[in-house]
Amino acid sequence: MVNLIFVEPSGAEREVAAPEGWSLMEAAFQNGVDGIEAECGGSCTCATCHVYIDEKFIDRLEPMGSNEDEMLDCAAAERRDNSRLSCQIEIKAEFEGMVIQTPDTQI
Amino acid sequence: MSEAGVVILGNGHAGVSVAEQLRRKKYQSAVTLIGAEAGLPYQRPPLSKQYLKGEWDEARLLQRNAEFYRNNDIRLIAADPVISIDPSAHRLELKSGATLPWDKLVLATGSRLQKLEIPGADAEGVVYLQNREQAEALKSAMRSARRAVVIGGGYIGLEGAAALALAGLDVTLVNRSSELLARSASLPVAHWTQRRHENQGVAFRLGEQVAEIRTADNRVSGVRLANGEVLETDLVLVGIGVKPDTDLAESIGLACADGVLVDQQGVTSHPDILAAGDCTRFNHPLCGEAIHLESIQNAVEQGKRVAATLMGEEGIYDAVPWFWSDQYEAKLQIAGIAQGHDLEVIRGDEHAERFSVFCYAQRRLVAVESINAPADHMLARQLLKAGASPLPDDATNPEFNLRSALPS
Numbered sequence: 403m404v405n406l407i408f409v410e411p412s413g414a415e416r417e418v419a420a421p422e423g424w425s426l427m428e429a430a431f432q433n434g435v436d437g438i439e440a441e442c443g444g445s446c447t448c449a450t451c452h453v454y455i456d457e458k459f460i461d462r463l464e465p466m467g468s469n470e471d472e473m474l475d476c477a478a479a480e481r482r483d484n485s486r487l488s489c490q491i492e493i494k495a496e497f498e499g500m501v502i503q504t505p506d507t508q509i
Numbered sequence: 510m511s512e513a514g515v516v517i518l519g520n521g522h523a524g525v526s527v528a529e530q531l532r533r534k535k536y537q538s539a540v541t542l543i544g545a546e547a548g549l550p551y552q553r554p555p556l557s558k559q560y561l562k563g564e565w566d567e568a569r570l571l572q573r574n575a576e577f578y579r580n581n582d583i584r585l586i587a588a589d590p591v592i593s594i595d596p597s598a599h600r601l602e603l604k605s606g607a608t609l610p611w612d613k614l615v616l617a618t619g620s621r622l623q624k625l626e627i628p629g630a631d632a633e634g635v636v637y638l639q640n641r642e643q644a645e646a647l648k649s650a651m652r653s654a655r656r657a658v659v660i661g662g663g664y665i666g667l668e669g670a671a672a673l674a675l676a677g678l679d680v681t682l683v684n685r686s687s688e689l690l691a692r693s694a695s696l697p698v699a700h701w702t703q704r705r706h707e708n709q710g711v712a713f714r715l716g717e718q719v720a721e722i723r724t725a726d727n728r729v730s731g732v733r734l735a736n737g738e739v740l741e742t743d744l745v746l747v748g749i750g751v752k753p754d755t756d757l758a759e760s761i762g763l764a765c766a767d768g769v770l771v772d773q774q775g776v777t778s779h780p781d782i783l784a785a786g787d788c789t790r791f792n793h794p795l796c797g798e799a800i801h802l803e804s805i806q807n808a809v810e811q812g813k814r815v816a817a818t819l820m821g822e823e824g825i826y827d828a829v830p831w832f833w834s835d836q837y838e839a840k841l842q843i844a845g846i847a848q849g850h851d852l853e854v855i856r857g858d859e860h861a862e863r864f865s866v867f868c869y870a871q872r873r874l875v876a877v878e879s880i881n882a883p884a885d886h887m888l889a890r891q892l893l894k895a896g897a898s899p900l901p902d903d904a905t906n907p908e909f910n911l912r913s914a915l916p917s
């Protein structure tokens with residue numbers, strides 16, 4: 403299990419332990435983390451699992467695909483350099499302690 | 510309010526949404542979520558996708574983990590269906606014999622499967638795909654089968670056919686209508702989908718009826734069509750649709766019309782009984798007549814509206830409907846309601862890998878169906894929400910930025 407910290411829109415921090423191989427979105431969704439809607443269940447079709455990734459980790463992620471890139475342009479909250487769709491990021495052991503910020507709004 | 514609180518009847522996507530939202534909104538009394546199936550509430554879409562393909566295990570299928578319900582003080586009752594409701598006493602009865610009081614009741618019973626009613630339909634090897642148990646049975650049947658016949662060319666039948674074809678089976682899909690996705694997508698999208706399946710080796714019998722399931726030792730051996738053709742097969746997957754599950758609602762005299770009728774706040778004809786998800790029918794500002802939807806978006810968002818109503822919040826249910834389906838690696842996405850449109854125009858190339866169909870009714874944009882065009886889909890949702898309609902000529906012009914049709 404890998405320990406992750408999600409910061410909810412209220413500023414509250416939620417520590418979540420999730421198996422390697424799941425997506426960041428799934429880790430948040432199953433634990434009911436506020437700020438991640440994930441309406442499409444991880445098909446990269448809804449852009450409601452937008453998150454801001456810890457700067458320290460951003461270079462360790464697989465680069466984003468063109469679908470994700472397009473979807474992020476349409477996300478409800480501001481797109482930043484560290485914006486990603488959490489359903490497209492597979493959890494790895496080296497993510498231990500990663501902080502993931504949720505945006506104010508997803509829809 | 511008494512201790513009884515809100516009781517939610519049905520623990521699918523709508524039921525879980527209501528429970529979660531009530532807690533997020535700091536609802537103070539009890540929240541009870543009742544399900545007929547055993548185990549924790551799980552997600553249905555992956556049953557015909559990741560789960561069927563063996564990519565996900567059961568733990569990954571769950572909607573929320575056990576801790577979530579504990580932390581949020583949501584009481585779960587599983588494997589114990591509700592068998593009757595007494596509206597005047599505000600109580601309901603479970604199959605186990607237990608009875609439960611409620612202050613407010615939410616019906617989230619979802620859909621009931623349409624069963625095949627032809628000779629041989631109950632033979633071993635005839636499977637459906639609506640719940641986890643059925644997905645499990647299909648998965649194990651797939652392992653030993655070489656050939657499969659899929660009956661029904663809707664989303665479930667097509668996603669099932671894709672999983673079967675990818676697993677290496679010879680697949681033939683039989684559909685009563687001469688077009689796939691007859692009730693739910695435009696012709697360009699239906700034709701694109703058919704070509705994609707044909708490229709994968711799926712054979713089609715369109716505009717054909719099944720007359721009989723042939724059996725040997727009560728196991729499926731073939732499917733006979735009304736035209737006399739016999740398709741030999743080891744497995745039959747039936748996906749001929751679902752109906753809103755209104756049994757309990759009708760038994761207590763709630764107004765129903767192929768769905769439990771709810772108002773724009775999600776309240777049924779009884780003021781203390783609300784309903785959300787697949788089991789409902791309602792008026793939506795985007796559509797002239799009462800509609801019924803079968804989608805995650807509707808289950809989740811109507812569930813949110815019901816929770817808001819229970820908390821005394823004003824407002825109506827007006828979220829823009831949307832839906833997705835995976836066809837192999839392709840993404841099919843639909844925004845809006847395409848019922849009764851009179852004009853379709855295409856953005857992109859319908860014979861290529863990516864395009865969108867813009868549907869208009871009396872020059873008003875009512876729906877957009879996209880193949881591998883997620884940005885079109887997302888913008889379509891924003892356009893529909895804002896009530897904005899790009900001119901059809903603009904929609905088809907690749908140089909035209911759809912964003913510019915949004916009110917600033």
Ligand SMILES: Cc1cc2nc3c(=O)[nH]c(=O)nc-3n(C[C@H](O)[C@H](O)[C@H](O)COP(=O)(O)OP(=O)(O)OC[C@H]3O[C@@H](n4cnc5c(N)ncnc54)[C@H](O)[C@@H]3O)c2cc1C
Nearest residue numbers: 519521522523545553554590591619786787803804805808
């Ligand atoms: C295989 C499959 C794939 C799908 N794929 C997609 C997709 O890609 N995209 C999409 O948008 N939608 C998809 N759908 C549709 C979507 O899953 C449904 O629209 C959604 O689940 C509806 O939610 P609901 O809560 O209204 O009903 P359900 O999720 O069906 O839940 C209703 C629950 O109520 C329970 N229940 C009923 N009666 C009683 C009773 N008397 N007592 C106790 N419990 C009871 C049932 O057992 C059931 O668990 C798919 C559906 C299936 C079956």
